[in-house]
Each structure stands twice: as C-alpha cells, then as structure tokens.
Amino acid sequence: DSLVHHGHHFGWAVHAFCNTQTLLTNTIVLMSEGASDNEESLTAIERKEYSIFRELLCMVPGLEARLMISLEEEVMSIGEHIQKGVNGARADDTKGMKSAIIDWITPKGQSLNPHIPRNVKTERGFNHECTGALLC
Template sequence: ALQLGPRKKPRTTDPLVHHGRHFGRTIHALCNVNALITNGVIRMSERSEEPEEAFTAQERREHKVFTLLMRSVPGLEERIMTSDSEEEVHNIATMLQKGASSARSDDTKSLKSAIIDWLLPAGECLIPPIGRNIKIERGFHHERTGALLCPAGVDWSDQEIKQKLRSGELSVSGDQWPILLYSSYKYDDTNPWKGLLQSVILVKAYKHIFTSPSSVEREAKATRSGNARIHGMTSVTCASIVYAATQARFALSSSSVFSRTDTTTDSERFYNSLLEMLEDPDETVEVNALLTWWNRSVFPNYNTNSRPVSKDSALAKIKAKR
C-alpha cells in the first residue's frame, strides 16, 4: 500500500477528435457528420457528372460544409475517397462527431458560469442574484436574462407580454432572434441589419471560446494559446460567430441540457436560420462588413487587404515603378 502502483499509460486522443472540435466550432456545429460524409462521397463519385442545378439548395449547402471539412483536415479527402471499408469511413465520422460534440459540451459548461459576469457593467449587482451553475433561475424567469432573450421587436417592458413569455403562452421559435444579438441591445425595425451580431456579450462569448477566457476583459496577446491559435485560426468565420451566439443564447436560457431537438430553446433552428442568412449571396455586402468588424474586434493582428499602402514608404515607391 505504501508503494506506487503501475504507471498508467498516457491516453492518446485520435487527431480526428481534435479536428472535429474545430470543425464544430467554425464550420458547422449541429450536422450529422456521418450523413455529411456519406452524401459528400456519393456526390463526388456516383453523382459527379450531374450539373449544379440538379442539386437542391439544401444539398448545395451541405456539400459546401463537406468541402470545408475536407479542406480543414489534412489528407482526409484522400483517405475517405480511397477507402474500401465502410467501417473505416464510419469510424472517421464518429471521431469527428465526438470532437464536435465534446467541444460544444465543454463550451456550454464554461459559458454557463462565465456569462453571469457579463450581464451588467462592472460594479453593478444582479437583483436578484443568479447562481453561477443554476439554470432554472435564468431565461424569462429573471428580469435581466429575460430582457436579453426577448425577441427583437417585442417589448419586454410590456407586463402582459412579459407574463406570457414567462408562462410559455407566448412561445419563441429559433428564428425569432433575441435582442442580445444587437449592439447596445437596441433593434431598429426599419434597418434590421443595424448592429446585428455586434453586441458586447457576443464578443465576450466569442473571445471566451476562441481566444481564451482571460482575453475577454483585455486584448488577446498573439502569444496566448487559445482554441483559435491552436488551430491556426487568424480570422472569424460566419459559422464561428453563429456558434458563439448559439452558446450565449443557451447560457442565458433556463434549459439545463443543450439538445438539438429541444423545442424550448429551439437551438437548431436558431443556429441554422442565422447561418443561412449570413451565407445568403444577397447579404454579401453587409456580411463582409460584419466579418471585418469581428476580425478587428477579436484578432489584434488582423489586417484587411484593402488597407492603403503608406504614402512615401519604400513599398509605395516600388509599386509606383510597376
């Protein structure tokens, strides 16, 4: 009893789990990876000759996610396309799914406590206070979380509406986006793009997940090894913004378990409706401006390609001679 037992062998995690974590956070959080890969392989083999118009909008979106997944994991496409074993492909999908699910679970757990500190300006107290690890007091049951979760365009100060939201008589679907997404928590119904996905609480949630919890209250240093740095991430993606928004929204809710099929929080519809809007070609101008804003807010070393060359610099003189 006084002697050390045999040393435990260190457990090694399949690299695909590591890649799956990043895939879930930055490319797609709520997809069925096995179905995604199966359909992607079919499209690249049996349906490779079919024109783009032969596929539905949903199939095109799905294939885009599949393509991004293949690009994000070195050697994955070759490994899948040359595999003779359905079991191997299934195991690959299982590892990626495991990574995405575990990352989501880790982020849900850590944000549940952290988000309490972001509900009010520093120095102000929540009345009544909210337990850091208790969800039942949140959602529409609490004045502050209820105000943030209230759908944009709905008046939280209206006592009748507030009571209906609390009782469940007035249900909120996932595509009714909450005011917490908007800058200063203000919504302009004549310009619904104004301030969308630019709230302080969203930026804090994003930094907490991607650049490290300690970067939330101060600028992230390039040397800090958060999830973004670990995966070589130097700019935001639409999916990563939506992921942070989905996590923040859930953290404020009274639901205790994150579930795709939970009709109370309706997280899957919320996630998909936001992501589809950001990927809509008709919204390109607004989305590009939003991505630039996010990159400047989150990544201190981010530079846009559109920055003009400094006047009278050596580079300017070289360019002038071309």
C-alpha cells in the first residue's frame, strides 16, 4: 500500500512518534475553520502540528485532494495506513539499534562476559553488568 510506504518514510524523516489520525483530524478542522490561512492566530502547538501536516502533504502525492473529498471514516482509514508505516519505521529503527548497541559496547577484539545473545531480551538492560552500568 502506498500510504503505508509513505508513512514509513514520514516516520523516518519527519516525526517518528506522530499520531497521524489526530494530526489529520486537527489540521482538517483548522483548514475548515480557515485558521490555517492566518498562522499568527494559531497556538505554538497548532503551528507545529500544521507544519508537520504540510510536510506530510508534500510527501504523499494527492493526499490533500483525497482528504478533502473523503468522509470521516475514509480519513480515519487513511490515517491508520499512514500510522502503520510510521510504526513500522520506528520498529525498524529500534530493531536495528539493538544489535548496533551490542557491537558498540563490546570492546574491540574481545567478547562481553557474560555474552549477550542478539535474540534474547532477558539478558539485556539492567540484567547485564555492562548494559546495566550504562543505564545508571
């Protein structure tokens, strides 16, 4: 799905922790009230949200037109698809980070003692001497 794909890119490049349904709902309301035409009248949060929304519109061809003709349920569905991509981007980032952290904390030419398996979570965090020290 192209919305999931674009959402994935949006999550990497713009906002990894965005709630896209809230973003779409709030900015569509702002646009319908005409508040988006006069950004000085917006609060700092609304301006930031509207700026993020404009970046999303630039990334997804035809999104603005699609949103303007969609019913509320369709807007929610669009938001869900984009959110699925954003969530996937965040999961990819954290998944790749776990192995990179193990590589980073392991001294060159040595191994950690005790060894941290890459696929077992119970040996990580505060449960391991090396990672526990870094977390404190």
